[in-house]
Amino acid sequence: MIITFVEHDGGRADRSSLEALTFARRLASGLGDSLGAVLFGPEAAAAAAGLGAYGVTEAHLVDDSRLDAYAPAAWGRSLAGLVGTTSPAIVLAAGTDRGQEVLAYAAAMLDTPMAANCIEVRPGEPFEVTRQRWGGSLLEEARLDGAVRFLTIAEHATQPEEAVAPSTVRVAAFSPTLSEADLRVRVVARVAPEVGKVSLADARVVVGGGRGVGGAEAFSELEELAGLLHGAVGVSRVVTSAGWRPHSQQVGQTGTRIAPDIYIACGISGAIQHIVGCKAAKTILAINTDREAPIMSRAAYAVIGDLHSVVPALSAEIRRRQAS
């Protein structure tokens, strides 16, 4: 069996977990193996019920109220325990914060390696993976050992796709054995996102600003455009290092990975570290004075010109059409 760690919210699996499940199902079908899932939290049963569409035949619900709040080591211990009782060949998760974390704990507890952010798996002996380095600007082919193979799947590398024939999900409760030490680290409070704020990671439109914006004040032009398009503002590392904008708006290897319908990159030259954060955008439009900037080879569309005249003109044109 292949076990996938499934994250969920409001009784539905997260998109990145559906990507991982799609990846896992293809792997399982190639191996003639079955697909299982493990879920935590009070809404696990509701989320598990929807996984038949993705070919899951067995869902393990970790049943322990101490784990309702996220507790990385304890979730990892539970997964390690489940591995002990179900002996899967492969355990995988989406390459999210929690996916990386829970798998790393479980793998470490079982003294087994883990490969992060894989995009291909070649099962067999040796068992090989292709994984992302440098946020995906470089790939590594690697051998992965272990009685159980632990790996995470790079986000945005697989399109979620339902199985041709949905399966019936058999649900089983799993009671983990936890120590006090496992429970030391847990979420003690949550701060909700600002109401009405479009999250950068989920925005359909991102208006990006780089060095070319020239200073903190000029971001009001980008904010205006983003607001008109119900989108979010994203920035390059130069901008946060200069203190023009907060780090929470940084797009790139050490910031947020975005996947909007369109990324409007204004005054951004396109360093690799930035590109890996925005390459999942369906369309990139570059606004730049430099026709030779590296971003141009990544963009589908471009406007050559100073963003300080182009961006306000875009906002004015949108207003004009919305009014008509």
Added chain:
Amino acid sequence: MNVLVCVKRVPETGGRVTLSSDAREIDTRYLGFTVSPHEECATEEAVRLIEANGGSSTVLTLGPEAASDQLRAAMAIGIDRAILLETDGQDWDPVSTSVAIVDAIRAEAAAGVSYDLLLFGNEAADSGDFQVAIRVALALGLPCINGVKSLAVKDGVATARREAGGGWEVFEVPLPAVLAVREGINLPRYPSVPGRLRAKKKEIERSVPVARLVGAMGPAAGPEKIRLRLPAETEGRVEILGTGAEAAPAVVDLLERIGVLAR
């Protein structure tokens, strides 16, 4: 308070990456070296913690002799001591790396140096393994928080926040603890000239770690790198929609076409 910060020397890849002829490494002939932005911030955080609480900070790296440069860069902004676990320059996998770091921390403890906080970057810029801090914490029996973007230490308790779904998750752990931090937790300072000069004169403590053999008998290590390759380029030809403000109607037509223009 004693703080240890672990960093990794990586090439500074600005533009296009090229590979060595055996495809095992990045061709670094024309590149400078640095540490991950996450680790720059971890180093800055260590300096700030010692400035606020007193005590001593130590930077540790596993890497070749040339990684002394990155250790000196950390000392130039105020880290007190530096430890180099010297390798022949080959990449170490995350399991072997964490074992070597644990051995070094145990050797420190045997010599009477114990740490209240072990700081890491959330993931190394190059290999992106997302696990070394967790493996070190488990081996040492310490709590670990990943993805930390805000930290307060008071009365032997670390309160750390990390971004989650547009909001924040808050964790609290007693010290000693392991924290893997992210860029954005602070804005690292630039080294001063006197700082650089002081760092240049400082001693770097060295030892040679023992590698955990991949594929040998006993517990597995890895993943074991076979080769690197560049992703397939998806570069197409860019369509120029126009020049300057006159391009606005063409751009808005595009926005309408892809369905993001709210009416």
